[in-house]
Amino acid sequence: DVQQADVIPELIPSQQSLKIQQDLIDNLGLHGKTIIGLHPGASQAIKQWDSGKYASLIVDLEKKYENAHFLIFEGPGESEIIAYLEGELANKFPKTIIKKSLAEYIAIIGMCNVMICNDSGAAHIAAAQSIPTVIIFGNVDPKYVTPKSSKPVRVVSEELDCKPCFSSSCPLGTNECIKKVNCMDVYHSVISLLDDKKLNV
Numbered sequence: 001d002v003q004q005a006d007v008i009p010e011l012i013p014s015q016q017s018l019k020i021q022q023d024l025i026d027n028l029g030l031h032g033k034t035i036i037g038l039h040p041g042a043s044q045a046i047k048q049w050d051s052g053k054y055a056s057l058i059v060d061l062e063k064k065y066e067n068a069h070f071l072i073f074e075g076p077g078e079s080e081i082i083a084y085l086e087g088e089l090a091n092k093f094p095k096t097i098i099k100k101s102l103a104e105y106i107a108i109i110g111m112c113n114v115m116i117c118n119d120s121g122a123a124h125i126a127a128a129q130s131i132p133t134v135i136i137f138g139n140v141d142p143k144y145v146t147p148k149s150s151k152p153v154r155v156v157s158e159e160l161d162c163k164p165c166f167s168s169s170c171p172l173g174t175n176e177c178i179k180k181v182n183c184m185d186v187y188h189s190v191i192s193l194l195d196d197k198k199l200n201v
Contacts, residue, residue, distance in 0.1 A: 008148045011128040024108060026198060028096060033069045034194065036057035036061060037112035037131075039122035040085065041078035044168050047119050049156050050135045051081050053183045055088040057116070062093050063191065065194065070095040071106065071112060114193050116186065119145065127153055132193040138178035139165045150193060152196075154189035156181055 025031060026052075038058070042048040062068055074082045074097055082097055089095060098108055106125055109115060115126035115133045119140060126133045127149035135146065137157035141164040146155055157178040162172065170177075 004170045009124075010130070010150070011106065011110070011125070013107065013110050013129070015102070017110060020104055021111040024050075024111065028069065030069055031065050034157040035112045036068050036190075036194075037069060037071045037073065037109055037115040037117075037126070038067070039073040039075065039115070039117040039120065040081050041073075041075045042118040042120050046168065046170050046178060047138045048081075049118055049138075049178055049181060051084045052088070053181075053186075054201075055085055057091060057186055057190075058085075058089060058095070060183070061190060064191060068083050068094065071098050071108060072096070073109070074099040095192045114190055116190060123147055123153075125180055127151075131194075134186060134189045134193065136178070136181055138175070138181075139163060139167065139170070152193060154193060156189055157183050 024044060038054060038190045040049070040051060040054045058070055070093060072082065072085060072095055086097070098105065100108065103189065109122065109126050109131060110129040112126070112131050115131045117123050117126070119135060119137045123133055123135045127147035130149060132151045132153045133149065134154045134156065137155060142155045142157050146153055158177060160177055163177055165171065
């Protein structure tokens with residue numbers, strides 16, 4: 001029989017990955033910090049949660065977790081999203097933009113206390129490293145594509161009559177599936193993971 005544990009993918013950090021993590025912790029003074037990772041980009045607009053909502057989420061999380069440090073991951077073609085967030089957040093919040101090679105990107109995700117992202121590769125990388133993860137879904141049905149993990153994965157998704165669809169752009173021209181995702185729903189999913197003492201022993 002195949003047990004559930006047998007089908008959970010697992011990324012084991014290499015010594016090089018652990019060194020990348022330790023160097024970043026030392027360089028940024030992250031000892032004892034709550035490290036909140038966010039990858040706000042997506043490969044398609046239909047999967048892209050509003051950048052303004054990401055900015056609002058960071059503001060709300062910083063109010064609750066005074067010792068938080070935000071690692072904001074930038075993927076290819078996402079400079080506009082990152083520039084917007086940097087402009088909105090200015091120097092008010094302890095944050096670092098992570099624009100690295102794939103190996104470094106994977107290693108740094110592995111040091112987060114929680115990862116927040118759209119339906120993208122970042123979610124699968126985090127889940128495979130047993131990082132509690134919050135995934136924001138747009139047009140697809142999460143039950144078919146949510147990654148398996150040894151740690152909790154929270155899904156935030158709106159039910160619509162037009163879901164699921166597999167188009168790369170909204171056939172109705174509204175992108176309601178992603179636009180309707182509420183910032184507070186994402187916020188509460190994040191704090192449910194950060195405040196779960198069983199995950200932070």
